[in-house]
Amino acid sequence: MNEETKVLASNETAVLERFPEYIQPDQREGYQGLVVDPANLLELMKALRDDLGYDQLTSVTGVDYLDDELMEVVYHLYKSTGGPILEIKTQVARSNPEVPSLVGVYRGAAFQEREAWDLLGIKFEGHPNLKRILMWEGFAGHPLRKDWEEAYYGDEKKPYDDRWPEGKARKAEADNKYHENVRYPDDFNPETWIPGEHELLFKGTKHLQVDESMDTEQLVVNLGPQHPSTHGVFRMVAKLQGETVIDLEPVMGYLHRNHEKIGEKNTFSMNMPYTDRLDYFCSMSNNFGYALTVEKLLGEKYQPPERAEYIRVIMAELTRIQNHFMAIGFFLNDLGAYFTPSLYAIKERELILDIFEAAAGSRMMCNYFRFGGVVRDLPEGMEEHIREMVYERLPRQIDEFDRYLVQNEIVVGRGKGVGVLTPEQAIGLSAAGPVLRASGVPYDIRRADPYSIYDRFDFDVAVRYHGDVYDRFLIRYDEIRQSIRILQQAIDGIPKGDVLANRPEYRFRMPKGEAYGRVEGPKGELGYYVVSDGTDNPYRYHVRAPSFINLTGLRQMCLGEKVADLVAILGSIDIVLGEVDR
Amino acid sequence: MKGLGIIKGIGVTLKHIIDTYVVDFKAGRKRYYTEEGVRQRMTPDTKGIFTVNYPEERIPSPENFRFVPFLVYDEQDGEKDIRCTACGICSKVCPTQCIWITRAEDPETGKPQKAPAEFYIDIDLCMNCGYCAEYCPFDAIKMDHDYEQATYKRQETNVHDMERLLKPASYYAEIRPLHYAQEQQQRAEEEAKRAARRR
Numbered sequence: 001m002n003e004e005t006k007v008l009a010s011n012e013t014a015v016l017e018r019f020p021e022y023i024q025p026d027q028r029e030g031y032q033g034l035v036v037d038p039a040n041l042l043e044l045m046k047a048l049r050d051d052l053g054y055d056q057l058t059s060v061t062g063v064d065y066l067d068d069e070l071m072e073v074v075y076h077l078y079k080s081t082g083g084p085i086l087e088i089k090t091q092v093a094r095s096n097p098e099v100p101s102l103v104g105v106y107r108g109a110a111f112q113e114r115e116a117w118d119l120l121g122i123k124f125e126g127h128p129n130l131k132r133i134l135m136w137e138g139f140a141g142h143p144l145r146k147d148w149e150e151a152y153y154g155d156e157k158k159p160y161d162d163r164w165p166e167g168k169a170r171k172a173e174a175d176n177k178y179h180e181n182v183r184y185p186d187d188f189n190p191e192t193w194i195p196g197e198h199e200l201l202f203k204g205t206k207h208l209q210v211d212e213s214m215d216t217e218q219l220v221v222n223l224g225p226q227h228p229s230t231h232g233v234f235r236m237v238a239k240l241q242g243e244t245v246i247d248l249e250p251v252m253g254y255l256h257r258n259h260e261k262i263g264e265k266n267t268f269s270m271n272m273p274y275t276d277r278l279d280y281f282c283s284m285s286n287n288f289g290y291a292l293t294v295e296k297l298l299g300e301k302y303q304p305p306e307r308a309e310y311i312r313v314i315m316a317e318l319t320r321i322q323n324h325f326m327a328i329g330f331f332l333n334d335l336g337a338y339f340t341p342s343l344y345a346i347k348e349r350e351l352i353l354d355i356f357e358a359a360a361g362s363r364m365m366c367n368y369f370r371f372g373g374v375v376r377d378l379p380e381g382m383e384e385h386i387r388e389m390v391y392e393r394l395p396r397q398i399d400e401f402d403r404y405l406v407q408n409e410i411v412v413g414r415g416k417g418v419g420v421l422t423p424e425q426a427i428g429l430s431a432a433g434p435v436l437r438a439s440g441v442p443y444d445i446r447r448a449d450p451y452s453i454y455d456r457f458d459f460d461v462a463v464r465y466h467g468d469v470y471d472r473f474l475i476r477y478d479e480i481r482q483s484i485r486i487l488q489q490a491i492d493g494i495p496k497g498d499v500l501a502n503r504p505e506y507r508f509r510m511p512k513g514e515a516y517g518r519v520e521g522p523k524g525e526l527g528y529y530v531v532s533d534g535t536d537n538p539y540r541y542h543v544r545a546p547s548f549i550n551l552t553g554l555r556q557m558c559l560g561e562k563v564a565d566l567v568a569i570l571g572s573i574d575i576v577l578g579e580v581d582r
Numbered sequence: 583m584k585g586l587g588i589i590k591g592i593g594v595t596l597k598h599i600i601d602t603y604v605v606d607f608k609a610g611r612k613r614y615y616t617e618e619g620v621r622q623r624m625t626p627d628t629k630g631i632f633t634v635n636y637p638e639e640r641i642p643s644p645e646n647f648r649f650v651p652f653l654v655y656d657e658q659d660g661e662k663d664i665r666c667t668a669c670g671i672c673s674k675v676c677p678t679q680c681i682w683i684t685r686a687e688d689p690e691t692g693k694p695q696k697a698p699a700e701f702y703i704d705i706d707l708c709m710n711c712g713y714c715a716e717y718c719p720f721d722a723i724k725m726d727h728d729y730e731q732a733t734y735k736r737q738e739t740n741v742h743d744m745e746r747l748l749k750p751a752s753y754y755a756e757i758r759p760l761h762y763a764q765e766q767q768q769r770a771e772e773e774a775k776r777a778a779r780r781r
Contacts, residue, residue: 160679164670165694167682169702169741270677273711340595347632354624358644361725367711375716379646385626393626404594407587506675506717 011086015052019044026089030297030513030532033074033087038099041090045075045105053079054086055427056443057106059516059527059544060113062120064094066146071097071122074529076516076544080427080441082448085516092122101127108430111552119144119260134253134581138190140183143261150261151181157537158266218246221563225254229334229567232577236554236570240563248558248566250551255581263541268294268532269371269506271541276365278543279579281326284319284356285521287369288312292451293517293528294371297510301372302501308373309453310494314386315356315368316519317483317490321394322349323522324434324476324483325401327574331473332405334571335414341405348397351389358382371508372501383491390487398480406474415470419557419569422467429553432546433524435573438475439467445520456493457486469565472572479522507536514540523547523574545582547575602630615639645758648712648725650705651681653747654754662748665722667696672714672723680707681714701744706736721765727757 008016008025012034016023022040026033036044048054059076075088092099101124102109113124114133121142124130132139141148155161162168184190224235233254239247259278263271275290276283291312295302304312329345353363358379360368368374378386405411421431426439436443442463446454462478464471512534518527524546531540550573557569606613613619620639623632634641651672655662673681684700687693715725726749733739755762 158679159674159676163673163676163679163681164683165668165685167673167684167702168700169682169704169743171704171737171741172707266677269675269713273677273709273713344598350632351624351626351628354644357647359646361644361646361648361712362710365710376646379644388626400594404591408591409584409587412587504716506671506713 009084011084015048015086018052019047028512030511032514033089035089035091038090038092042100042102042105044088045102048077048086048088049105053081056080057102057108057430058085058432058518058525058549059529059542060102060109060116061529061542061544062097062116062122062144063531063540064120064144064146066094069094071120073099073116073122075102076527076529078449080443082443084449085518087516097122098125099123100125101130103127106430107428108549108552111549112430115548118142119258121145132253134256136253138184138188138193140185140188143258144264151176151183156265157535158270223566225251230570231330231575232580234570234575234577234580236558236566238558238563238566243562243564245558245561245563245566248555250554252548252551252577252580255577257582259543259582260541263543264538266538267506267536268508268510268538271538272369273365273367275543276367277578278545278582279521279523279526279547279576280364281323281576282319282522283364283366284315284360284368285519285526287366288316288452289517289519289521289526289528291369291371292519293515293530294508296515296517297513297530297532298371298508299511304373304501305498306495307377307497308499308501310490311359311374311378311499312369312452313454313457314487314490314494315359315366315374317487318352318355318386320483320522321480321487322352323574324480325349327434327476327522328401328405328473331568331571331574332411334567335411337410344401344404348394351393355382355386355389370500370504373499375500375504377499383494386487387491390484390491394480394484394487398477398484402477406477411473412470414565414568415473415572416466416468418469418565419472419561419572420466420468421553421557425556426467426553429556430549431524431553432550433521434462434472434475434479435524435550435553437462438464438472440465445518445525449518451517451519454486457489459485469568469572472574476574510534510536518544521546523576523579524550543579543582545579547573547577547579548582551575551580598630605630617642643727643729643757645760647727648710648715649729650708650710650726650731650742651703651714651723651747652726652749653701653744654722654724654751655748656751664697664748665720666698666701667720667722668694668698668701669696669719671717671719675713675717677711677713678707678709680704698744701747703742703747704740705731705742706740724754724758 015034016025023034023036026035054077056078057075058078061074063072063074065072070091071094072089072091077086090099099122101113111133113127114130116122117124117130118132118135119142219240221238221240222235223238224230225233235251237249237251238245259274262274272287272290275286278286325345325348329342332341333339356366357363359382360366421439423440426436426441440463442461444461447461459482462475462482464475510532512532514531516527516529518525525544526546527544529542530538533539558566615638620634620641622628653664653666655664668683668685670683673683680703682702683698686695686697686699688695712725714723
C-alpha cells in the first residue's frame with residue numbers, strides 16, 4: 001500500500017509520536033487508526049487513559065478476517081473533554097484468538113468483551129466473567145465468524161437467486177423444520193443441562209449466610225424476564241442481604257436476533273429498515289447514524305444537500321423529544337404512578353409520530369434516511385405544523401410536565417440519592433448520553449465532535465451533577481428544552497431545495513475500507529462500525545448500542561440500594577430491549 | 583410545605599379532566615365519530631381526551647402511509663393492463679426477500695417476455711419498508727393503505743399471489759391522489775418527448 005499518501009489524523013499522530021516503537025498506522029487501503037501488538041495493548045491503553053486523556057473506551061468489537069487468518073479487535077476511545085475518536089486495533093491469529101482483557105483499565109469493556117467472545121469467539125485473558133451474554137449456553141459456535149453458517153439459510157448473500165426470474169413462493173419454515181435447525185455444542189446435552197445461573201441461585205441458597213445480629217439471611221431474587229418494569233424481556237439476578245442489594249447481574253439476550261449477522265448478509269441499502277428495529281422508539285436517530293457512517297465510506301459525492309441536513313436534524317431532535325417524553329412517562333410507571341403520566345407523555349409523542357407518519361410513511365419504522373439525504377421531502381404544510389409544535393405546543397407541554405412531576409414529593413423521595421453513579425464511575429463504565437451527563441460529565445457528541453450541521457445551532461449541553469435517579473429524570477427535561485431550541489432554529493433556517501444528493505439508487509459503488517460513525521442518540525452514543533470489502537454487502541457491520549452499554553453501570557448503581565429501588569434505577573437508565581439484545 | 587408538589591401535580595390531572603368536558607361541551611356532537619373530530623384531536627392545539635375509538639373512528643392515513651405492497655394495473659377496454667414488466671428490481675432491493683417473481687415466457691419461442699407470469703409477496707415477511715415501490719421504474723408496485731390484514735390462518739392466506747395483489751390504477755389514484763397526479767404528469771411529459779423524437 002501507499003505509505004506516503006496515508007494521512008493521519010492529528011490525534012493519531014500525537015499517539016504515534018509517543019509510542020513509536022510498537023504502534024503502526026493501519027496501512028490498508030481505506031482504513032484508519034493505529035495497530036498495536038497484543039503484548040503491548042495493556043501498556044498502551046493505560047498510558048492513553050492516564051497520560052493522554054483518552055478516558056472513555058466507547059466501543060469494543062472484533063472483525064473476522066477469514067482470508068488473512070486474522071482476528072482483529074477494534075477499540076474506539078475518546079476524551080471526555082471532547083474531540084475526535086481514536087481507533088486502536090490489535091490483530092491475533094484466528095486459530096487461537098487471545099487478547100488481554102481491558103476490564104482492569106476500562107471497566108466499561110466488561111459487557112462488550114463478553115459480547116465479542118460470544119459472537120466472535122475472541123478470548124479476553126483476565127476477564128473476570130467471560131461467558132456468553134447474548135446467546136445461551138447451549139449454542140454451538142460463534143455466529144459472527146465468517147465460517148459459521150446458520151442451520152438453514154437461503155443463500156450466502158442477499159439478494160437471493162431464487163426470487164427472480166423463476167421465483168416460486170414458499171414458506172421458509174418448509175425448509176427449516178423444527179428440531180432440525182438446532183445444533184448443540186459437543187459436550188452439551190439439553191436433557192441433562194441445568195442452567196448455570198439457576199445453579200448459582202441454588203448455590204446461593206445453599207450457602208446461606210445468616211447474619212446473627214440482625215436475623216437476616218441472603219437471598220437470590222430474579223427480577224424478570226417477565227416483569228412489567230423491565231421494559232421487555234430482561235432479567236436482573238439480585239443477591240440480597242435483607243432488603244439490601246449486595247450483588248446484581250443483568251441477564252439479557254432474550255430478544256436476540258443477531259442483527260449484525262443479518263446486516264452482513266444484507267446489502268448496504270437493505271440495512272436501513274433493519275436499523276429502525278434496533279431502538280424502535282428512535283428509528284430516525286438509528287437511520288441517521290447508519291446513513292452518516294455509510295456516507296463516510298462513500299465519500300464527498302454523497303454529501304447531503306442543505307435541505308436534507310436540516311430535515312435530518314429536525315427529525316433527530318423530534319425523535320429525542322418523543323423518546324424523552326416516553327422515558328419520563330414510563331419512569332413514573334416504574335415508580336407506581338400507573339399510566340396517567342405515561343398517557344400524557346404518549347399524547348405528545350403521538351403528535352410527533354403524526355409528523356413522522358406524514359413524512360416517512362410509518363409512525364415507528366420510519367426508514368426515512370438514504371445515503372446522501374432523505375427519501376422524500378416534507379409534505380406540504382408540514383413545516384408550518386412543525387413550527388406550531390415547537391413554538392407553541394411542546395414548550396407549553398414540557399412546562400406542564402414540569403409542574404406536574406418535578407416537585408412531586410414521591411418522585412423526589414424515591415429519586416434523590418438513589419442509584420448514584422459518580423462522574424469517574426460513569427466515565428469508567430462507558431456510560432453515554434443522559435446517564436453520563438446526569439453524572440456531571442458534560443459530554444454531548446453534538447458539541448464534542450459535531451456531525452451533520454449541529455455546529456450551526458445554539459444550544460447548551462444539558463448536565464446535572466448528582467448522578468442519582470432524580471438527576472437522570474431531570475436531565476430529560478433539560479434535553480427536551482434544548483432540543484426545542486435546536487428545532488426552533490432549524491425550522492426557521494430550513495432552505496428550499498433538493499433532499500437527495502444523487503438520483504435514488506440501491507446499489508452503490510462501495511470503496512474498500514472501514515468507517516465508524518456516531519450520533520448522539522436519545523439514549524446515548526449510537527455508533528456504527530462498518531467494514532466494506534468493495535462488494536455490495538458490508539463485510540462487517542457492528543452497532544454500538546447505547547442501551548446495552550449503559551447497562552454495564554447497572555450493577556454499580558444498584559449496589560447497596562434497597563430491592564424496591566432496582567425498578568426505579570432501571571427505569572432511570574431508559575433501555576429498549578430491541579437495542580440491548582439486537 | 584410537604585405535599586405541595588403532589589397537590590400541584592394532581593391539579594394538572596384535574597385540569598386535564600376538566601379540559602375534556604369543556605372541549606366536549608364546546609365542540610358538541612361533532613367531536614366524536616366524525617372525521618372532523620378525529621382531525622381536531624391531531625392538531626397541535628388539541629386539548630382534553632385524545633384517544634380514538636377504533637374501529638368506529640379511524641385516524642386518516644396520510645398519503646405517504648405504507649402498508650404491504652400491491653400491483654397496479656391500468657384498465658383498458660375491460661382488460662387488465664399490468665404495469666409490471668418482471669424486471670426484478672423490487673425483488674432485488676427487498677430487504678427481507680419476500681418477493682418472488684416468475685417471468686412470463688413466450689409459449690412458442692420460450693423467450694422471456696416483459697410481464698410477470700407469477701408474482702408472490704409473503705406478507706408475513708414483508709416489513710413495509712417501501713423499497714419496492716420506491717425503486718420500481720414503472721410505477722407498477724405501490725404501498726397500500728389497507729392495514730386491516732389480520733387472519734386466522736397465516737399459512738393459507740398470507741402469501742399474496744398476483745390475483746390478490748392486483749389493484750386498479752383508480753384505487754391507487756384514490757389512496758394517493760398527489761403521487762398519482764405527479765406520475766401521470768411525468769408520464770405525459772415523457773410521452774410528449776417520445777412523440778417529438780419520433781417526428
